[in-house]
Amino acid sequence: xxxxxxxxxxxxxxxxxxxxxxxxxxxxxxxxxxxxxxxxxxxxxxxxxxxxxxxxxxxxxxxxxxxxxxxxxxxxxxxxxxxxxxxxxxxxxxxxx
Amino acid sequence: xxxxxxxxxxxxxxxxxxxxxxxxxxxxxxxxxxxxxxxxxxxxxxxxxxxxxxxxxxxxxxxxxxxxxxxxxxxxxxxxxxxxxxxxxxxxxxxxxxxxxxxxxxxxxxxxxxxxxxxxxxxxxxxxxxxxxxxxxxxxxxxxxxxxxxxxxxxxxxxxxxxxxxxxxxxxxxxxxxxxxxxxxxxxxxxxxxxxxxxxxxxxxxxxxxxxxxxxxxxxxxxxxxxxxxxxxxxxxxxxxxxxxxxxxxxxxxxxxxxxxxxxxxxxxxx
Numbered sequence: 001x002x003x004x005x006x007x008x009x010x011x012x013x014x015x016x017x018x019x020x021x022x023x024x025x026x027x028x029x030x031x032x033x034x035x036x037x038x039x040x041x042x043x044x045x046x047x048x049x050x051x052x053x054x055x056x057x058x059x060x061x062x063x064x065x066x067x068x069x070x071x072x073x074x075x076x077x078x079x080x081x082x083x084x085x086x087x088x089x090x091x092x093x094x095x096x097x
Numbered sequence: 098x099x100x101x102x103x104x105x106x107x108x109x110x111x112x113x114x115x116x117x118x119x120x121x122x123x124x125x126x127x128x129x130x131x132x133x134x135x136x137x138x139x140x141x142x143x144x145x146x147x148x149x150x151x152x153x154x155x156x157x158x159x160x161x162x163x164x165x166x167x168x169x170x171x172x173x174x175x176x177x178x179x180x181x182x183x184x185x186x187x188x189x190x191x192x193x194x195x196x197x198x199x200x201x202x203x204x205x206x207x208x209x210x211x212x213x214x215x216x217x218x219x220x221x222x223x224x225x226x227x228x229x230x231x232x233x234x235x236x237x238x239x240x241x242x243x244x245x246x247x248x249x250x251x252x253x254x255x256x257x258x259x260x261x262x263x264x265x266x267x268x269x270x271x272x273x274x275x276x277x278x279x280x281x282x283x284x285x286x287x288x289x290x291x292x293x294x295x296x297x298x299x300x301x302x303x304x305x306x307x308x309x310x311x312x313x314x315x316x317x318x319x320x321x322x323x324x325x326x327x328x329x330x331x332x333x334x335x336x337x338x339x340x341x342x343x344x345x346x347x348x349x350x351x352x353x354x355x356x357x358x359x360x361x362x363x364x365x366x367x368x
Contacts, residue, residue: 018287021283025297
């Protein structure tokens with residue numbers, strides 16, 4: 001069926017200000033564009049966390065429970081936040097090679 | 098040639114079982130020989146919606162395990178002689194469902210029926226992946242609501258990658274069936290429109306089933322809605338969808354706004 005025919009009875013022309021469907025539509029479009037792009041790929045966040053922790057662990061002994069990884073996606077930029085808590089007087093590991 | 102059609106959605110409660118029963122009955126009413134197969138092991142309901150819950154003796158898992166023959170597990174509908182049901186097991190472990198077992202049952206059903214409708218469980222686990230595994234076509238049931246559309250998108254991705262057809266480089270033919278659609282709410286901008294859903298999912302439309310009390314009434318009495326009240330709006334929409342599955346071109350009707358009988362009698366306009 002043609003899009004114009006659907007538009008005919010789609011009824012988006014005079015939606016009142018309280019209409020929430022356009023918000024739903026926009027949120028879905030952004031989310032699904034992202035989800036489709038990562039489909040079948042290994043979880044990037046897990047990969048980043050593991051590799052970052054591996055690097056830091058070469059020098060400092062870490063408590064894995066004191067590591068927080070956060071990702072915040074917005075329209076134009078995304079931020080990856082890695083929060084590693086080191087107790088005062090933490091144990092240093094002699095750098096190997 | 099027999100067609101294997103999976104009725105799937107990802108999300109639960111959107112109308113997979115209702116739609117499997119209604120489409121299966123509508124195809125059978127057109128003279129096709131149809132079997133509806135329940136893949137929801139442990140939470141079977143297709144028997145109940147079809148009104149055959151007291152006639153279940155053997156089930157899908159019994160056949161997979163060789164305890165029963167396929168012909169012993171198939172239940173013939175009491176109203177339509179060319180409509181059959183293969184129930185799921187209510188008690189057994191769903192791990193008993195194997196890829197090979199399902200493959201051999203589907204192959205045997207292909208020799209006996211024109212249409213094999215697989216009613217998928219919700220989710221994306223083994224039951225859902227096996228229900229779609231051997232499908233030639235898929236009906237993706239979608240409600241005009243964000244979580245349902247998102248899950249439909251996920252299921253479309255699985256149909257394109259995890260089915261036997263996809264692995265052979267072929268395509269499972271996909272159709273979106275929108276259920277519980279309320280034209281008035283969509284027009285007020287409270288509900289995603291059909292156009293929104295189709296644009297987001299980029300998949301052709303099979304039909305639009307209006308939100309209707311007739312659907313609940315039919316399941317209450319254990320009858321597919323196309324049999325229980327063939328003149329009702331959802332039954333007509335399902336019948337049209339079944340005709341499209343058979344390759345007919347049927348004009349797509351958007352369910353009209355429902356007016357209550359009292360309103361019509363009193364000539365009142367909607368506020």
